[in-house]
Amino acid sequence: MASDPPVLLAAVTLLSAFHMAFLARRVGWSRMAHKILPPVVSGPPEFERTFRAHQNCVEFYPLFLVTLWTCGTFSSEVVAAATGLLYMLARELYFNGYIRSTKKRLPGFFLTLAALLLLSVLAVAGIARGILDKYLYTHM
């Protein structure tokens, strides 16, 4: 593993934070369009779907960051960064679909899960090898 900071992971992470800020902004725009002033979080179905779409992204964001960084640190930085970009695309599909209807959130959601699964599998493999290397003195 390189000792310099993983700049690709950092770039994708920063980009994902900007994407999350953009999704939060779209909830704000939906508030304006439907004239729903904070702290109210209920309203027309489209607003409620937009609000929940963002909440779901917020709930999953730390899980994304954890799998992105464990995959990138212990397995492959390039694969992690590329899968991170795929995750953002999946979240965009999810968000846009969910705004239209509850059912249309699903394709984006399944792609989200696929990206998280890939990151997770590589992270588990990398960490397992790291633990073997460090604590059992094997050299795989």
Place this chain on the structure above:
Amino acid sequence: MASDPPVLLAAVTLLSAFHMAFLARRVGWSRMAHKILPPVVSGPPEFERTFRAHQNCVEFYPLFLVTLWTCGTFSSEVVAAATGLLYMLARELYFNGYIRSTKKRLPGFFLTLAALLLLSVLAVAGIARGILDKYLYTHM
């Protein structure tokens, strides 16, 4: 401090992300059991308790990650990792208790706070020593 990546911390962190995903899944199962389609978040008391149990875990998760990693980096990786496992157990108790009744969330919640307190105290001690070492040239 070792320069190789802290693999035990990473393992516990990844495990905690899987645990959070499992809790999110259980909210989904509760949705199915009570036939509550997204984006609705209100319903029978048991569903509402399950939903809030998950939300509380989501709200605290970044605080857990921050105290886990500052404790593990600046104090003891092994103690941090073990306390991280305790935190997951506490969250499981909290979640299962909360589903049964609002009051039964408390034992798990207090154990959650105890784990966070331990991580925090060790993190503060480790960081304080780190700042003294780095900026005041003391060698404790």
Place this chain on the structure above:
Amino acid sequence: MASDPPVLLAAVTLLSAFHMAFLARRVGWSRMAHKILPPVVSGPPEFERTFRAHQNCVEFYPLFLVTLWTCGTFSSEVVAAATGLLYMLARELYFNGYIRSTKKRLPGFFLTLAALLLLSVLAVAGIARGILDKYLYTHM
């Protein structure tokens, strides 16, 4: 970049986690003052504003951590740490303002955005230079 762990960033991060815990505690106090037992999240306007103020802080917290650490790692640790303190101050203003009225949340919120913007600009600059250094072999 230094290879020892960034202790100032860690200190500010830990402090921000304590601040988040304090804000969560204030939602708990508001529950008690208005006699609103979990899992209920609706009630008098003041409680609902307090609840949403905390939720907004929760939603933004991972974005704060990401911009703080990318700025601190790839640009300047001292500037990032100082801006991190400013962010906490901004969140305190936001929270206190929001409790009084929806409109009074705005000054703190704009200061929050200013802090995030500063962290983001420095992070983008630092990461861009890092990518050029690492992948294009330039030495800026």
